[in-house]
Amino acid sequence: MTAPIYEVEGLVIDLYTPTVSVRAVDGAGFHVAPGETLAIVGESGSGKTVMTLGPLGLLPEGVAVDLRGTARADGKDILAMSPSDLSRLRGGFFGVIFQDPMSALNPMLKIGPQLAEQARRYAGLSAEAARKEAVSLLARSGIPDPEDRYGRYPHELSGGMLQRAMIALALAARPRVLIADEPTTALDATVQAQILALIRQIQKEDGIAVILITHDIGAVSVLADRVAVLYAGQVAEEGSAVDVLTAPVHPYTRGLLASVPDFRSDNASGTKEIPGIPPNQARLEPGCRFVDRCDRAIPACRSRRPRLQAVAKGTVPHRVACPVVIAAEGIVTHD
């Protein structure tokens, strides 16, 4: 396995507003290597975005953030960086695709020149070459008539085209890690498949690391090499996409997969929802976060915080934070 290029460990992120404080991420971590696609899965509010973008300082303004743990990009400690070094890292090392391209692109700025600026600043191209690069990036992202689109404003493009432009913008600085934060959620179903195919193609061609933040299991099965399942700010289960999707162990992962409709079966009522709602992260309990919604819970789950245990050996360890299921099903752990 290649060494990770972006790596986060023991991350704790508290978000403050004047009245509430919420522990959005509670001791979670992940890592991704060049050429690899990591999917971070979880429901809204599970901390997927905060965990991935928080160390980069990419949380919306207006919320106070307290962040502890370690985060390394290419071996360098991100959290110890000066603001200007971190800015350069955000611009050059990472490329980010946001959820809703309609609101994530500045309505007052033309699309092409923004790409050219990134190419000039981070790929070291001349103004002339940067403009050419921008046009070819638009073309590569599947935008027809890129010469014309170069000088367009966001409102002149459709949602699908805008997300392609967003991808082109994220690639313009030739990043080594591409973070796609729910890149298809705001798009039409037919466009979603195209955008996922585009991300996969770019990843194959450039061999960059991709982090896909999503709650779309379909997107995970299409793109991901590895999966981390996040619940209430903690990693519940992680492993290769095949292991996690076909042999899930954690009750939450099982519930999550059971709630996905299977269109190949005649029986659409085969989907099951997980009862209850995620815990209030403003009030921290010592035990397992999933305990109130879990059908396998025992009294000890309330007092003991489960740690991740490896349940399968191999190049990609499959790790699960549920001692109850591991013991009950006689799963062998390797630690």
Place this chain on the structure above:
Amino acid sequence: MQRMFMRRTGLALLLMLAATALTFWLVTAAPGNVAALIAERAAGAGADGAMIQKIADDLGLNDPLPVRYVRWLGDALTGDFGVSIRTGKPMAEEFSARIPMTLTLLAGGGVLALTLSLVMGIAGAASNGGVVDRALHGMALVGASTPNFFVAALLVIVFSVWLGWVPTFGVSGFTSWLMPWFTIALFPASVLARVVRVNLQDTMSRPFATTGFAKGLTRRAVLLREALPNIAIPYMTTFGAQFTLMIIGAIVVERVFGLAGVGSFFIEAIRFRDFIGMQAILTLFVVFFVSVNLFVDLLAMLADPRLRRPRKA
């Protein structure tokens, strides 16, 4: 875009017409008799009822109001605003003498308000909750709640009486304009500084600002290059409204600093029941209000690509 332009301009002309008709009615409805005033000026105590009647007939004051308005409008459109009862000079002459004074006051005040508000608003947003931000917030609050006659008096005491840096009143070179400009600019600058600050704060929490950070821009660059263009529309619209309101401020400021502009003429016209002068100045105000707002609206449309270049169907 062009249709929008034509529509706005047409609406503005209609508005001017309605507003001048309204002021015409209000001015004539005010207590006092123009004919009696003129007779008194001409003959002193010797003015009698017959003379007043004759003057009223000659001037057409006994005609119905709509007839008088249409006659006035016809004259006004050819640049004839009548003869001031107070000074005995044609209003056109008074205008050409006084408008440059008021325009200098408003232009200087406008530029000052523009500069101060942008500097204060951006500095506040850059500090983002820090000491500078809070201090500027306090200053804007004080600036927006201090009446201009008080500001003027304070400035005169400090800079003219105590320090002797600038003249108390009158026009004698650039320095004599400093206090009037500051006095008239303080309120709009304070209001606009808040508009800049609040809108910048809102814009900085929008997703495209996060994209700006993701592009590797520093906070200052995001603020100036990504957020600032987005506040152009609320800023320009509020600036237009504040700039037109400065003409009200001019009435006080011209009096305090002894500037012979249209504002001080207006006060004198009211004191003297100079109906012709009042109507002429009010017409000037109406034209100023409507045209500045029209201009600002059109400018705001040009600043926004979504209005300038609508999506093709």
